[in-house]
Amino acid sequence: MKTKFYGKKITGILTLLPETEYNFEDDMQYNNLSEKQNRKLQKTMGYDKHRIFKKDTYLSKVAIFGIKHMIENSMINKEDISAIVLSTTSPDYLMPATSNLIMEGVGLNNDVFCIDTNQQCAGFTNGLLQAFMLLNNENMKKVLLITGDVMARNPDRSNTSSYPLSGDAICITVVENCNKNLPIYLHTVIDAKNYDALVFPGMGWRESTQEEIEKFASEKYGGYNYLPCLHMDGQAVFQYVMQDVPNYINETLEFAQSDRDNIDYYFFHQPNKFMVDKLAQKIGVSNDKVPSNVVTFYGNSNSSTIPVCISHNIKNDILKNNYKCMLAGFGAGLSYSGIIMELGKFNFCEMLITNY
Structure with missing residues (x-):
């Protein structure tokens, strides 16, 4: 879409x-x-x-x-x-x-x-x-x-x-x-044929077959014989991010009629530093524009990694300046969702350590 x-x-x-x-x-x-x-x-x-x-x-x-x-x-x-x-x-x-x-x-x-x-x-x-x-x-x-x-x-x-x-x-x-x-461009893609690359197989009403139980307990998925936890085919996820996501990012840039060099920041979902750095290399963008340090300081917080990335890296600058940014989430689903929009002159951007 x-x-x-x-x-x-x-x-x-x-x-x-x-x-x-x-x-x-x-x-x-x-x-x-x-x-x-x-x-x-x-x-x-x-x-x-x-x-x-x-x-x-x-x-x-x-x-x-x-x-x-x-x-x-x-x-x-x-x-x-x-x-x-x-x-x-x-x-x-x-x-x-x-x-x-x-x-x-x-x-x-x-x-x-x-x-x-x-x-x-x-x-x-x-x-x-x-x-x-x-x-x-x-x-x-x-x-x-x-x-x-x-x-x-x-x-x-x-x-x-x-x-x-x-x-x-x-x-x-x-x-x-x-x-x-100002226009905001949004582009989403769902590749559900590979849904089981990231899955909680024991957390819903669907009962896993014996074949699925054995598959999710295999070394390919981490080797844990416990269904109510995350099972990940790391190789499949990596291939998706390296092979499909760069194409989707380019499609989003084309949809927005935006040259990649005119984007100030690319705030991507952060599965790990290696994957984000490789993705920046794949799309031909300087690492300076693609922060990849969220997992280093906070871990992978799933749907929160993009706002965490913004808050950690430019929380002071974004209060005063405007930036043309690409925001992109990709992974479980398997899915991709990219947005190109202006970010800036926030009323606040705060990181707070709670008692929880």
Whole structure:
């Protein structure tokens, strides 16, 4: 799908980080790899630190805390919140919607529109699509896009397949209409034939066959015989990002009639440093324009890596300046979602370490 929006802007990002921080130096003692293997993994993937929520933390608790912080510190007026869009893979419950609980916990009017979307790596950009569509309706003031997960709780530190890159962060992004009628270009692609490259096979109502159980427990998927956890075919995901995603990025640039050199920043989803650096090389863009340090400091926070990347790398500059940016999420689905838009002159861009 390719579509355009006009007169929309992001006016603030609040990134909420867990209190508990693990570092790779300590993590090494829990796995069966040699020190040489661990050091190679660390250098290649960019592992250093990551933050993980405590085991009694749930999504709505952190989001309610964040929105109240924004209201109490005059970052947003409570009455201006017209909608909540939640993009997550770890809701409080399967029913009711977690965004409903957030609305109630903050004490918003019951005419605020709330919707949960089950999104992962492309959750931020697809969440912006939802926000833009809502803002096309009359009387809409501000939409809060909440992204992130609490999936890394109770970590298995011996798991060298997914644990070193896992991390938690919940971001609240304020989206609203504006007088500048600049175009926003959005391009999405779904390659569902490879859906099982990233999958939680034991977390839904579909019962896995014996063949699927054996497949997901194989070394190809990390070698863990436990269905209610993430199973990833790392090679399939890597091939998708290296072979298909560059083509989709070029298609997005063509749709926006934008030369790649005219983009100030490329804020990509951050599976790991190696993959993002290789992607920058593939599309012929300088690494200076493609920050790849999110996993190094925070871990892979799924749908929150793009706002975390913005907050970590240009949180002061974006308060004063405007930048032409590409935002792109890619991975689980398998899916791609890219946006080209102007970002800048935010009212706030803050990273906050919570007690959670």
